[in-house]
Amino acid sequence: MEFVVTGDGSKTLYHAEIGEHYHSKHGAVQESRHVFLQSGFTFFLEKEKTTSASILEVGFGTGLNFLLTADYAHARGISLTYCGIEAFPLPEHIVCHTGYEQVVADRTWDAFRSSYGQALQQETQLLSTVRLAIAHTHLLDFHSDQLFDVIYFDAFAAVHQPEMWTDESLAHVCSFLRPGGVFVTYAITGNLKRTMKALGFTIEKAPGAPGKREMLRAVKQVGPDNWR
Template identity: 35%
Template sequence: MNLMKFNPLQKKIITTGDGSPSFFIDQLNETYHSKHGAITESDYVYVKKGFAHWLDQNKQKTPRIFEMGLGTGLNAYLSYVFAVDHKISCEYVSIEKYPLSVEEVQSLKMKDTLPATEHHHFFDQLHEVAWGQIFSQSDFLFKKLEEDFFSMELDKSFDILFYDAFGYHAQSEMWQDKALQKCYDLLQPGGVWVSYCAKGSVRRSLEKTGFWVERLEGPPGKREMLRAIRQL
């Protein structure tokens, strides 16, 4: 689906199951996060099943993380907190074709429910920093890009890929062979792709692309999620 025909997207603020906020988009019948818990899902899917899993397999290494879909910045913030808590350096690159304005992010009042209040300054800074500019805080290098996923050009050397596009019904092109092949190409051998999605056609497309795919227990409200490894 071409989201540009709905631009600007009409958003309203909702409260999710764990008390944290999210945006609901009327035109797409889609939320930015799980209605069952925005922070809970982000932490479970991307930090625990993605970042922490990779770290368990790669002790003493410095990961490069790519995120497809910056959105509200929640995944980036929780990854920063995890990296600081575990005293590891990290490089984090996030792409967003339809960015939220600083005013929209502020209206969400996400910080009221974010963990680790001592790190809330990073949440502000990741939204205030200019697009394309590298921002460094506590050995965490962050850069956000306002680009289209299909046309962007990046070094193909990421260790972890957070795939956080809108759902299949809203952005079906992001869950098909072309997009998933690009994910494969962006990862190093042994790299980890992780997403909240558990759709059978997506799993089969990942396998066809060359990934080894796991179906894992999902976060609250979802029976399963997917994790895929680019084989060595």
């Protein structure tokens, strides 16, 4: 693992074994804000006119998507329950040296840094409005009785981690999304669009973050076939 400075000045990690960066080289923070916070979380809040939401993230990684989302939610009094799926959690000393304390409020960073290890064991109250759990498991082994409002799908690219993008994997994770819920990812391919349509989603080609022309956002349609 080595830190790399991206186009917007924020850091990401390069995973040599996989041959992929955890975030966009064009800008880690700006990609996270655009793809997940704005196109996923705030889109859902505005669509549903609500002040509470639950998020399931595939690929918790460095915690950047969580940090930006939690910081946004707490500053606005939005109740957030967040679960990240991560088969290979990063050691605490790496997470604490990402430099992301520069892009969120001190209270958000301090709560995350002090509670990261605990969140790997059980759901943890980080802030007055924010709860976090990190499921240390492979995607297909993840189970929950909860239906989530938003899915952040932030796995490594299909060329490096094809097993995460199979019909089986996508169907499994989408079974935890409630009807009306939102699925967002930085990628968009013909296979992904076809799979999401087959799973009962209305798909949208949304503008991508810098370095990508488009990304996929999909809304799960309400209907009896979509209930687990």
